[in-house]
Amino acid sequence: MKRSYSTRILGVIGSVALLLAASLLGEAASLSGQVIDEEGKPVEGLIVSLSSFRGNAPPHRHQRFQGIFPPAPPSETDATGAFSINNIISPSVNRLTLFPERNSDYEMLSVEIEGIPIYLDQRQHHFGGLNFAIAPDADITDAEITVRLRMRIRGRVVFADGTPLRNTRVNLMVSHRDVDGRGRGRGGGTRTLDDEGYFVDYVDDGEAYYTVTVTYQGQTVESEEILLEEGQRVDGLVLKLDDVSEPPNFERVVVAPPARVHDPARFEAARKREREGMWAINPDNRHAYKMIHCKTHEEALTQATAQDAHLVTINDKAEQEWLLEVFGKEKNYWIGLINDSEEGKQQWDNGEPVTYTNWHSPKESAKTSDENPNYIVLVGMTGKWQMARLGNPLMRMTERAILEKENLIIGAPDPTADVEKR
Numbered sequence: 001m002k003r004s005y006s007t008r009i010l011g012v013i014g015s016v017a018l019l020l021a022a023s024l025l026g027e028a029a030s031l032s033g034q035v036i037d038e039e040g041k042p043v044e045g046l047i048v049s050l051s052s053f054r055g056n057a058p059p060h061r062h063q064r065f066q067g068i069f070p071p072a073p074p075s076e077t078d079a080t081g082a083f084s085i086n087n088i089i090s091p092s093v094n095r096l097t098l099f100p101e102r103n104s105d106y107e108m109l110s111v112e113i114e115g116i117p118i119y120l121d122q123r124q125h126h127f128g129g130l131n132f133a134i135a136p137d138a139d140i141t142d143a144e145i146t147v148r149l150r151m152r153i154r155g156r157v158v159f160a161d162g163t164p165l166r167n168t169r170v171n172l173m174v175s176h177r178d179v180d181g182r183g184r185g186r187g188g189g190t191r192t193l194d195d196e197g198y199f200v201d202y203v204d205d206g207e208a209y210y211t212v213t214v215t216y217q218g219q220t221v222e223s224e225e226i227l228l229e230e231g232q233r234v235d236g237l238v239l240k241l242d243d244v245s246e247p248p249n250f251e252r253v254v255v256a257p258p259a260r261v262h263d264p265a266r267f268e269a270a271r272k273r274e275r276e277g278m279w280a281i282n283p284d285n286r287h288a289y290k291m292i293h294c295k296t297h298e299e300a301l302t303q304a305t306a307q308d309a310h311l312v313t314i315n316d317k318a319e320q321e322w323l324l325e326v327f328g329k330e331k332n333y334w335i336g337l338i339n340d341s342e343e344g345k346q347q348w349d350n351g352e353p354v355t356y357t358n359w360h361s362p363k364e365s366a367k368t369s370d371e372n373p374n375y376i377v378l379v380g381m382t383g384k385w386q387m388a389r390l391g392n393p394l395m396r397m398t399e400r401a402i403l404e405k406e407n408l409i410i411g412a413p414d415p416t417a418d419v420e421k422r
Contacts, residue, residue: 049074289402
């Protein structure tokens, strides 16, 4: 159903805490419902997520979350807009958001839980979020989230001949001035254009005149002012750079180096080094570890085999803490544990027995009814392990893996290559 947001009741300004109840830590709850747009139509393909942290009230928006609990697995809306989030740990304050929080194409306007509508003040919730608590072991099944497309500017950077500036980092700034002339602002930073030279910048300052500026290799190009009214989007902006200057004449200029130009081959070589990563030695066990980029668990296994390695085997808490310290806690990683429901056992893919686990939920360590093996993800933010079942958004959110080698010998000949015998 279509709502008129001009008559909103700002029931809560800033971070909202809907404290329904509190009980002993560890009891699970669930939240399910539907995501709709302003016209009441279901929205498909949105990822709804919850992050949880201690206490009975949310922290100040400028404070870092302290004591974050393992998050409940996120849920992706189906064709009817339906979602379902289970295993919510309580008591805790939970932040309901659309994933990724700062880069979702939609923003939340309101949330209705058990008939209680909560309208979000967009001036306080630029990225759409609601803090609330759920009674332990409760099942809320009728939540309704109303969303709308975020205001944005989508543009393309090209050279004078129309060739796109592909996969390149540029400095992008977006400035705005209010329509009534009362305020100005700007923001931005380094961005990476996609393989067709496109960028997307979400603007959350409402109706205003916007100007986009791109700087690349000392060249700066600025758009004309763009008037965006509330809810509007721009998708056809083109920013054209001059041709890159030619290298200097080496017959006349001997000392000066050539001008630095965009070299696709050199750029790809750097990207390759980044993708392949570097081996790090754990001083406790002398094993070598490497982080790789991959889209799926199967691709991770293929890369591991090609490098005569295996997906990481985590044998104790100290080893996991070292891994997260070295490779970072901001990402998720495929690890070598397989929960094989057909055989009813768990095992590391290199054959080692399971001597240490760190599950998000004890239920995940049990045998499942799935026909296919369930692969395991180490969630860096929490340090917990979660199953990645087919269709779970966690599969799409995991694009890295950690490889392990027991014996890394630098400069050793390839055992499969022909070696001259003496």
